[in-house]
Amino acid sequence: MELDSSQQWSRPMPTREQQRIDIVVGTAVAAVALLHLTLTASAGRFILGPPPSWPEQLFWSVAVTLPLAWRRRWPEATAVIIAVAFIGGQVRAAPEVQLASGAICAAIYTLVGWGRNHRLARRIGVTVIAAMFAWIGVAYWNTVADLPEDAFVEAAGPVPPLLAAIFSTVLTNALIFGFAYFFGETAWVAARREHLLQVQAEQLRRSQAEAGERAVLGERVRIARELHDVVAHHVSVVGIQAAATRRVMDKDPARARTALSAIEQSARTAIDELRRMLNLLRQPTATGDSTEAPATVGVERVDDLLANVRDAGLTTSYGVYGDPVPLPESLSQAAYRITQEAITNTLKHAGATMIDVRIRYLANELEIDVLDDGRGSGGGPNSGAGGLGLIGMRERVAAHDGHLEAGPRGGGGFRVRARFPLARVGAEA
Template sequence: MAYISLDPGWHRSGVQTSNDHQWRRPGPTPRQRRIDLWIGLAVAALALFSLTLARSAGMFILGPGPSAPEQVFWALAATLPLIWRRRWPAVTTLVISIAYIAGQGRAAPESQITSGALFAAIYTLGAWGQDRRLARRLRIGVIGTMFAWLGLYYALVGFRELGPDAFSLAVGPVPPVLAVMVNGVLLNGLFFGFAYLFGETAWVAARRDHELRAQADQLRRSQAEAHERAVVGERVRIARELHDVVAHHVSVMGVQAAACRRVFDKDPEKARTALAAIEQTARTAVDELRRMLGLLRAVDTDEDDRRPGGADIDRVPDLVGRARDAGLKASVGVYGDVVPLPGSMSQTGYRIVQEAITNTLKHAGATLVDVRIRYLDHELEIDVTDDGRGGPASGERGLGLIGMRERVAAHDGVLEVGPRTGGGWRVRARLPLATDATGPTR
C-alpha cells in the first residue's frame, strides 16, 4: 500500500531510495512567480471582502474584535505572503501561521479565507520546500502549534459565552461539550492532514518527473552509444571479411601467377589454365571488394545505393545451386507477394541462408536442404531446414551463429536455431517489414 513516511529515505510508493534527501526541486519559473503574485493579490482582496461581510453580519464568534484597521492588518498579513509561496515556502508558511494565530488571538472575525491561505502555505511548503528535513519539521511544528492553540482556546475560552440553552436540543449519547471538542479536533486533523499529504504527494510527483526526464536523457545517450558500437562492430566485421576473403583471393592469385611464370615457356596450356584461374579469382575478389565498399558507403548513401553486389536475397537460388553442385538435394521456394526490401535487409537474408547452407555442408552430414522465403503481411520469414544432425559442439560454429544473431538483431528481428521435430536442423529468421513498405512486385 502506498504511504507517506516522515523518514527522508522513503517516498510515497513505499520503496526506499537513498537519494530522496539529495534532490532539490528547481525553483519556480518567472511565469510561476507571476501567477503567485496574482493569486496572492486575489486571495488578499477576497479576504478583505469576507471581512466586510463578517463585520456587516456581526459575526464576531471569538468575541469583541479589535479596531477595523487591525482587523484589516491581520487579514492581509495572513494572505498577502502567498505572493512568495513558491519562492520562499518556509518563510511564507511561518509568517502566515503566526499571523493566523495572532489574528485568532485578537478575535479577528475573518477566519475562512485566512484558513484557506494557511492550507495553501502548508501544501506549498511540502511541494516546493528545498530542504526536505526543514520542510517536514516546520510543517509538523505548525500543525502541532495549531492543535496546541485549539486546546488552549478550549481551556481558556471554552463555552463560557454560550447561553444556558446552547445544548438544549442535544440528544446524542456523547456529552455535548465533548462532542464539540472532538468534532473540532477531527475537522482540524483532516484539514491539516490533507494539506500535509497533498504537499508531499506533489513533491514526490515532481521528483519522479525529474527522474523520468533523467532516465530519458540517459536512454538517448545509451542509444547513441549503442549505435556507435554497432557501427564500430560492423566495421570490424568488414575488416575481418576483407582479410579472410579478399586477401585470400589475392594470395591465390599470387601463387597462380608465380606458377604461370614458371611454365609460361615450357607448357603454354598450363599457363593458359593458370591465367584463366587468375582471371576468375580476380573477378571474385572484385565482387567481394565491391560488396565491402557498398557496406561502408551504406551509412552516408541513399537506400537505392545500399544494396551490396553479390549479397542480395534475389541471389539465394545461386547459393542453393552451389549446394546442389556440392552433392546436396537442395530446393528453394518463395511464397507470398514479393516486395522490395531495403538493401541491408536483403543482404541479411542472403547471409542467413549462406551461413545456414555452409553449416549444413560442413557440419550437419545432411543429404538435403530446403530453403523457404516467405513474404508475410508484416515480416519477412527465412526458413532453412536440413535432415542432418545439426553440427558438432556450438563452439565450432559460434562465430557464424553470432553473426546471424547480430544481423537479425540489427533489424529488430527474431532468430530461431535448433533441432526440428522429426529430425534435422532448422534456422528460421523473422525480420519485421516497414508498415509503409509498398511498391511493385519484384
Template sequence: MTSETADGWRRPGPTPEQQRVDLYAGLAATVLALLSLTLAHSTGTFLFGPPPSGFEQLVWTVAVPLPLIWRRRYPAVTTLLISAAFIGSQVRAVPEWQLSQWALFAAIFTLGAWGRDRRLSRRVRVGVIVAMFLWLAISYAINLSSLPPDAFADAIGPVPPLIAAIVTGILVNALFLGFAYFFGEIAWIAARRQHELVEQAEALRRSQAEAREHAVVGERVRIARELHDVVAHHVSVMGVQAAACRRVFDKDPDKARTALSAIEESARTAVDELRRMLGVLRARDSEPADAAQQVAGIAQVEAVVTRAREAGLQATLGVYGDPTPLPESVSQAAYRVVQEAVTNVLKHATGARMLDVRIRYLTQDVEIEVTDDGRGSRESNADGLGLIGMRERVATHGGELEVGPRAGGGWRVRVRFPLPVPAGRAT
C-alpha cells in the same frame, strides 16, 4: 536548510516561472482576503467578538495570505509567518477567516511538497498543527465563560451540545490540517518518483546509445574482416598467377594464357563475393535475405582449394566423418578460416608446394586443418589482420584455434567449432 533525504535526493527549488506564478497567486489571495473582509463587514459576521480598528483589520488580513508569494522559495519561513499571522488575527477578532484558513492550508501543503530539508519540514508542520490545536483549546476555554445561558436552547440531539460543538471543531480542524499534511507528502513523493523516472529514462537512453555505438563498432569490425578475407585471398591468388604469367610469357604462351585466365576468374569471383557481401549489409531484417543465403560457406571450401591448385600448389581436400549441416554463421566462419589460411600460404610460405585441407566431422565438433610445407617462420605475421580475424571468428562461436609450425616442417592452422546438440541427444 537543504539537507538530502535518506536516498540522497532533494527536490530542486522552483523555476523562475513557478516563482512568478507564486507571486501572482499570493497577490490574488490577498485581494480575495480583502474582499472577504469587506463582505464580513457588510453582513455583520463577527464570530470572534468586536473587531479592532479598520487599519489593524487590514494589516492582519494582508499579513496572512501575502507570504504565499514566497511559498515555494522559502516554504518553512512562509508556513511559520502565515501560522503566526493566522493565530494573531483570531486573537484580535479579525472577522476575515475564510481566505486565511485556506492560506494556512496552502502553506502547510507547500512545506510538505517543497521542503528540501525533510526533517525540518516534518517538524515545522507538526509544530504548526500542534500550535493550532492548542489555540483551539485556548479559544474554547475563553469563549465558554462568555456563552449565554440559552446558547444551546434549541439543541435536541442525544449528545450534550457543548461536547458536540467541541468534537465538531476538533474533527473539522483535524481533517483540514491532516489533509494539508497528507497531500503535501503525496506531492513530494510524486516529485521524487518523477525524478526517478527521468533518471531511469536518461540511463536507458545512455544504455541504448552505448549499445548502438557497440553495434556500429562491431559492424565495422565485421565489414573490415569480410573485406580482408575476400580481397586479400583473391588478390594473393592473382599476384601469384601474375608472377607465373610474367615468368613464362615469352617461353610458354599457353601457360601464360592459363595464368591470365586464372587471374580473370579470381577477379570475377572477388567481385561476386563483394557484391554478395554488400547485398547482405544492405538487406533489411524485414526483407527476405536472398543475399545472405548466397554467402560462401563450408561447401565452397573446394573452390578455394581449386584456386590454390591453379596457383601452382599441390592442393588436396579431405572430408572425414559424416557431414553434418552447420549453422550458417559457423559454416561461413569455417570457410573464411580456410580462405585466410590458404591466403597466408600463398603470401608468406616460402617455397611451399603442398597444401592439405582437411575437414573432420566429429561427435561434438567440426575440425578444420590446413597445413603446408613452406619454409621460414610466419611469427612476424601473427598479429596481422588475417589472424586477428580468424581469432575473432573462432571466439564468436566458442571454438578453439591453433596456429603454428609443424614438427616436420611447414605450417599448420587447426580450428574446432562446437556443433549444436540435436534435440533428444544426451550430452
C-alpha cells in the same frame, strides 16, 4: 505514499511562469481578505471578541494571506509565516478568519507538495498542524471559563454540550488539515513519478542510441572482415600466380597461359564478391549477417581454394574425415572463410611449398585444420596489417562458441585449427 525512500529526490524550483502565477494569486487573495475584513467590520461580526485597531486588523489580514505569493518558491518559510500570523491574528482577535483558514491550508498543501527536502517539509507540516491544534486547545481553555450559564440552554443531543463542541471543532480541523496534507503528499508523489518517467525515458533513449552505435560498429566490423577475407585471398592468389607466370613465360608457354587464366578467374571472383557486398550495403534493410557470403560459399567449396593454390605451384593436400552432416549456413561460411584466411596468410607470408587442409566431422564438433611447411613465426594469421586476419578468425569462431588455435608447429611451419560445437549450433539453427 513515498515511492522509494532510499533514493533522494528534490522537487525542482517552480518555473518563472509558476512564480508569476503565485504572485498574482497571493496578491488577489490578500485583496479579497482586505475586502472581507471591511465587510466583516462593517457588519460588526467580531466572533473572536473586541477587535484591535484598524491598522492592526489590516496588518494581520495581509500577513496571513500575502505570503502565498511565494508559496512554491519558499514553501517552508511561507508555511511558518502564515501559521504564526494566523495564530497571532487569533490571539489579537482579528475579525478576518475565513480567508486566513484557507491560507493556512494552502500553505500546508504547498509545503508538503513543493518542499525541497521532503522529509523536512513533512516534519514542518506536522509541526504546523500540531501548533494549530494546540492553539485550539488554548482557545477553548480560555473560553470555557467565560462561558455563561445559559450557553448551551438549547442543547438536546446525547453528548454533553461542551464535549460535543470541542469534538466537532477538532474533527472539522482534522479533516481540513488532513486533506491539505494528503493532497500535498499526492502532488509530491505525482511530481516524482513524472521525474522518474522522464529519467527512464532518457535512459531508454540513450540505450537505444548505444544499441544503434553498437549495431553500426558490428556491421562495420563484419564488412571489414569480409573485405579483408575476399580481397586479401584473391589478391594473394593473383600475386603468386603472376610470379609463377613470370618464371615459366619463356620455358613453358602452356603453363603460363593456364596461370594467366587462373589470374583472370581470381580477379573476376574478387570483383563479383566485391560487387555483391556493395549491393548489400546499398540495401537499407540489410541487417544481421547480411554481409556474409551467399549460400554457394561454404565448407563444401574449400577444395576450390586449393585449386588456385595448386595453380600457383604449391603442393596441396585435402581430406575430409568422418561423416559429413548438414551444417547451418552461417557455420559453413565461417569454416570456409577461416580456411580461406589461413591459406591467404600462407601464400602472403609463410614462403611455404605445401599446404595441408583437413576437415573433420567429430561426434560433437566440426574441426578445420590448416597446416603448412613455411616459416612458423612469419606465416601465421597474425602477419600483415594489424593482425586483422587473426582478429577476423577469432570473431567468426566466437560467434559460434568455438575455439581457435593458431601458432607455429614444433616441426616447422604454421598451424591453424578451429573447432565448432555441432550440437549447440545445430540446436540454435
